[in-house]
Amino acid sequence: MKEGPSIEYMLDRLAAIPAVFMKEFSSGGDIDSGIILHALVNDLLLDTGESPLTSDEIKSIEGLRNKKNYHRLVAILCHLYHDQFFIENRPETGLVRKIIFSQKLQILGEAVDNEEIFISDPDRREELCRLALMAVNLYPRGEDENRSKERLATLDSIERKKILDKTRQAQQRAREIREAMLRKEAEEAASKMSRE
Amino acid sequence: MxxxxxxxxxxxxxxxxxxxxxxxxxxxxxxxxxxxxxxxxxxxxxxxxxxxxxxxxxxxxxxxxxxRESPQESVLCRCEELKHRSQWFESKLSGINIRNDWHRVPVMTRSHMQSKLEWxxxxxxxxxxxxxxxxxxxxxxxxxxxxxxxxxxxxxxxxxxxxxxxxxxxxxxxxxxxxxxxxxxxxxxxxxxxxxxxxxxxxxxxxxxxxxxxxxxxxxxxxxxxxxxxxxxxxxxxxxxxxxxxxxxxxxxxxxxxxxxxxxxxxxxxxxxxxxxxxxxxxxxxxxxxxxxxxxxxxxxxxxxxxxxxxxxxxxxxxxxxxxxxxxxxxxxxxxxxxxxxxxxxxxxxxxxxxxxxxxxxxxxxxGRKLVLFRTKSGKIVNSIDISGIVRSFPVYTFTFIQRSDYRCTLKISAGGELTSRSAIFMKERIESLFDNEIKVEIENENILLKDKSIPFICELEL
CATH class of the missing domain: 3.40.50 (Rossmann fold)
Incomplete structure (x- = not known):
C-alpha cells in the first residue's frame, strides 16, 4: 500500500459534495430529472485511466435501481475519486471499477438505515473515506498501513450490523427460551421415577 | 385395536x-x-x-x-459439534484444542445456568x-x-x-x-x-x-x-x-x-x-x-x-x-x-x-446434599422440602434457613423490591405454621445475592 491524501483531506472533499449528487437520479436517461448515475461512473473511469463502462456494466448499475443506498454510495465514491489527487495519481487499473461493482458496496448500502448517513454521520463519513482509500491500495497520510486497517475495522458498518443482528437474534432467542420455560413450568412435566 | x-x-x-x-x-x-x-x-x-x-x-x-482424566471420544465429538450450535460452547471452546488441553476449558456454574441459559x-x-x-x-x-x-x-x-x-x-x-x-x-x-x-x-x-x-x-x-x-x-x-x-x-x-x-x-x-x-x-x-x-x-x-x-x-x-x-x-x-x-x-x-x-x-x-430436618419443641419433624416449597413461592433469589440450638429459626434471604413487606410477613407466617406456631421465625433480608454454594439449611439442634 502507498500513502494517499490525509483523512482530513478526504473528509473535506466529502463535505464539498455537490447537492445534486444527493438528489434523485435520472430514471430514463433524462438529464433534467437528475444525474445519470452510469454516466457519472463512466466519466470517473475515463478520468482515472480505466476503460469505459460496457453495456453489461451499465445494465448492472441500472438493474440495481431498487438498491437506493448502493446507488448513493456509488455517487459519493464518484465524487471522492473525481479529485485532482486521484486523477493525477491514477490508482492501479481495475481497482476503482472493482469497488464500484463490489458486493461489499452493496452490503454496506444494506447495512445502513438511510442513504444520507454517509454524509450526516461523522463515523460513517470517516468509514467511507477510509474505505475509498483502502480500495485503491492507499492509506491516509500521517498513518501507516496497520493503523489505517485497524481504524477502518473499528468503523466497519457491515461488521457492526452483523453484531447488532446477532445481538438481536440472541435477545429474541433468550425471550423465546424464557417464555417457553415459564409456560412449561406451569404445565405438567414428563413423568420420571426418581426425583432430584 | x-x-x-x-x-x-x-x-x-x-x-x-x-x-x-x-x-x-x-x-x-x-x-x-x-x-x-x-x-x-x-x-x-x-x-x-x-x-x-x-x-x-x-x-x-x-x-x-x-x-480417565480426558473425556471419551464420543463426548469430545459432541462438544465439537455443539461449537456450531451453542454460543456457550462456541465462546468457551474458542482457541482450545480440547483433545490436548481439556483442562483449559472454562467451567459452567449454577449461576451461569440461571443467567446465561440462552447461551x-x-x-x-x-x-x-x-x-x-x-x-x-x-x-x-x-x-x-x-x-x-x-x-x-x-x-x-x-x-x-x-x-x-x-x-x-x-x-x-x-x-x-x-x-x-x-x-x-x-x-x-x-x-x-x-x-x-x-x-x-x-x-x-x-x-x-x-x-x-x-x-x-x-x-x-x-x-x-x-x-x-x-x-x-x-x-x-x-x-x-x-x-x-x-x-x-x-x-x-x-x-x-x-x-x-x-x-x-x-x-x-x-x-x-x-x-x-x-x-x-x-x-x-x-x-x-x-x-x-x-x-x-x-x-x-x-x-x-x-x-x-x-x-x-x-x-x-x-x-x-x-x-x-x-x-x-x-x-x-x-x-x-x-x-x-x-x-x-x-x-x-x-x-x-x-x-x-x-x-x-x-x-x-x-x-452431596445432606438431609436436614428441623423440629418443633414438642418433637414434630419439619422437612426442609416444605420450607423451600414456601420460600420458592415468593420472589426470593436465594436463602438460608437456620434453626439454632434453642429452637429459634432465622430465614436469611436475598430478595429485591419484588418482595413486599406484606409478602414477607405472609411467608414468615406460613413457615411458622409448619412449626405448629410454636416457634418464631425471623426474616433477615441480606439484599445481596448469597453465594452460589451457600448452605440452604442449617440445623444446630442436638439430636
Missing amino acids: LNTDIPKALIERVPLMKKEWLTLYRIMGEHPHAPKWNTECGDRIFESDLEFVREYAGKLEQKRVEF IVPSDADLSRLVVNPTSGTTGHPIPAPNHPSAVGCYDPLIQYALKMNGLATSCSGNKVAAIQVCSQQKTIVYHTVHSYLDGAGFAKINLEKNSWRTGESSALYINDMKPVFLSGDPHSFLDYINRGIEYRPEAVLSTAISMERIVRDKLQSYFKCPVVDMYSLNETGPIAYSCPHDPAKFHILPHDIFVEVLSVSGEPVPEGERGEIAVTGGRNPYLPLLRYLTGDTASMSFKKCSCGEISPALVNLE
Missing part, C-alpha cells in the same frame, strides 16, 4: 398409550384406597422418542466407558417439546432446567441398569406396577401413569402425608395392593415409610435427592431386606452415578454419554483420590448440553478396577 376407549387427555400425556395398558392404569387410579390424586402426568413420549430411548438403553449396556441452549433447538420437571427443593436453590421427553425417558433404562447392577433380577416391564415414588412432605403433586418404554408398566408418585389419603390405613393398603417392583424416594420419605409401619417390602429401593447416611442405609436394608441403591442425580444433569453393590460408599458413573471429573477450586483436575468439586460434561438433554458443569457437590475419583464388575470410574466419599 382402536384407541377409542382411551381418553383423549390421557393420549396427550402418554401418546403411545395402548388399550391393553388401560386396565392397570385404571386399577392404579381407581383403587378404593388410592391417594387423592392432584395432578395428571405422563411420559409424553412419541414413537421417535421411544426409538431414541431404546437405542440409548442398548448403548448403556454395551458401551460402558473407561475414561447454553443450542440455537437450533426446537423449543416446542420442552418440559420443565419440578425439583424436590432439597437443595434450597433449585435450578429450573429445560428438558426433553426423550431425555427424561432415558431415566427408565438408567434406573433399571443401576438396580440390575445391584441385584434386581425382576423385570420392571409389562403388566405390573414398576415403581412407586414415596414422598413425605406437607404438599406435593401426586399422580399415577404408565410408561411406554416399560411396555405400559405403572408408576405412581404418592405422598405419605395423611391429608393425601382417604383413611389412615390407605397408604399401606394401596402400596401393598400395587406391589411395585421397587420404591423410589429420599431417605426422609423411607424413614417415614418405616415409622408408619407400612409392611410392603419391594424388591429394591432407590434413594435419590439427598445423601443417604450409613445409619439410614443400614436401617433401610434391615427393614426392606432388599438391595438399597443410592443414585446421585441432579435435575440439571440427570442421573450421574449409582452406589456400588460391593461398596455403597462408592458411586459408579452411570451414563455412558457423560464425562465426570473432579476439579480443584481453580478448575484443575485433582489427582485420583483427592477431594474436589464434581464437574459433568455431555449428557443427552438437547436443551442443556453440559460443559464442565460444576454440580456443587464434592467427591474424589477412583479409576481402580471394581470387584462388582462395573468398569466405569467411581466417585468416592461423595458429599
